[in-house]
Amino acid sequence: RMCGMSACSSRFVLSQVHPMWQEPLAIPGGNRQSPIDIAVRNSIFDPHLRPLVAKYDPRTCQQIWNNGYSFLVEYDDTMDKSTLSGGPLEDRYRLCQFHFHWGENNAWGSEHTVDHRLYPAELHLVHWNADRYSLFEEAVMEENGLAVIGVFLKVGKRHEGLQKLVDALPAVRHRDSMVEFTKFDPSCLLPSNMEEYWTYAGSLTTPPLTEAVCWIILKQPIEVSHDQLAVFRSLLFTSAEEEVQKSMVNNFRSQQPLKGRTVRSSFS
Numbered sequence: 001r002m003c004g005m006s007a008c009s010s011r012f013v014l015s016q017v018h019p020m021w022q023e024p025l026a027i028p029g030g031n032r033q034s035p036i037d038i039a040v041r042n043s044i045f046d047p048h049l050r051p052l053v054a055k056y057d058p059r060t061c062q063q064i065w066n067n068g069y070s071f072l073v074e075y076d077d078t079m080d081k082s083t084l085s086g087g088p089l090e091d092r093y094r095l096c097q098f099h100f101h102w103g104e105n106n107a108w109g110s111e112h113t114v115d116h117r118l119y120p121a122e123l124h125l126v127h128w129n130a131d132r133y134s135l136f137e138e139a140v141m142e143e144n145g146l147a148v149i150g151v152f153l154k155v156g157k158r159h160e161g162l163q164k165l166v167d168a169l170p171a172v173r174h175r176d177s178m179v180e181f182t183k184f185d186p187s188c189l190l191p192s193n194m195e196e197y198w199t200y201a202g203s204l205t206t207p208p209l210t211e212a213v214c215w216i217i218l219k220q221p222i223e224v225s226h227d228q229l230a231v232f233r234s235l236l237f238t239s240a241e242e243e244v245q246k247s248m249v250n251n252f253r254s255q256q257p258l259k260g261r262t263v264r265s266s267f268s
C-alpha cells in the first residue's frame with residue numbers, strides 16, 4: 001500500500017495516523033521546535049565543525065523502562081563518565097539516557113527526515129551540559145542545555161549489539177515498568193561514520209518541548225532487522241491496569257517549521 005507513494009504523500013497519510021499526544025496550541029517561544037525536515041541542498045557546510053567525541057562507559061548503564069512515550073535506557077550521570085564533546089559543542093555533555101521513535105510499519109517512524117525521506121525508526125542519545133549545569137532537569141530548561149545525537153535506523157541485517165536491548169523489551173512491555181539493565185555500551189549503536197552529520201538549534205520532541213537542544217543528526221543510518229523492529233512494536237503505551245491495551249507505535253512528533261533556522265553540515 002505504501003510502495004509507489006512518494007515520501008511526501010506518505011507524510012500526507014501520516015496526518016491520518018493518530019498522534020501520540022495532543023499537540024499543545026502555543027509553545028513558549030515556538031521558533032526553534034523539533035523535529036524538522038533536513039533539506040540537504042539548503043544546509044551550510046561549516047569547516048569549523050569538528051569530529052564528534054563520544055566516550056561512553058558501559059558501567060554507567062543502570063536500567064531500562066517504559067515511560068509511556070518510548071522505552072529509555074538510563075545511565076548514571078552523577079560523574080563525567082559517559083560524555084559527548086567536539087562537533088558543534090563548546091562544552092562537555094553527559095549521557096543521561098537513550099530512546100527510540102518508530103512507526104507501525106517500516107514505511108515511517110523517524111522524527112527527522114532527510115529531503116523528506118522517512119526512516120522506520122530514529123535513536124536519540126540524550127546528553128546535558130555538565131560544564132554549566134548540575135542536573136539534567138536544570139539543563140532541560142536552558143538554551144544549549146542539551147545535546148541529542150539522532151541516528152536513523154533502516155531495515156537490513158540484524159544488529160547484534162541491539163539484540164541485548166530487544167531481549168529486555170518484553171520485561172518493560174507496560175507503561176511505568178522498569179528492569180535493571182547493565183553493562184550496555186551505546187557506542188555499539190553508533191554508525192561507523194561519525195564525521196558526517198547535520199546540526200541545528202531545536203527542542204525536545206515530547207513535553208515539555210523546551211528549546212534547549214543542540215541537535216546532531218548523523219548522516220549514516222544503522223541497520224537493524226525487520227524482526228528486531230517488530231519487537232519495538234510489541235511494547236504498549238498503556239499500563240498493566242488499563243483494560244484497553246494500546247500498541248506503542250507512531251511515537252514520533254509531526255515536523256515543525258524551520259522559521260529561518262540554518263542547518264549546518266560537517267561535510268560538503
Ligand SMILES: CCCCCOc1ccc(S(N)(=O)=O)cc1
Nearest residue numbers: 124126137140148203204205206
Ligand atoms: C524535565 C524532564 C524532561 C523529560 C523529557 O526529556 C526528554 C524529552 C524528549 C527528548 S527527545 N525526543 O527530544 O530526544 C529528550 C529528553
Ligand SMILES: [Zn+2]
Nearest residue numbers: 099101124205
Ligand atoms: Zn526522542
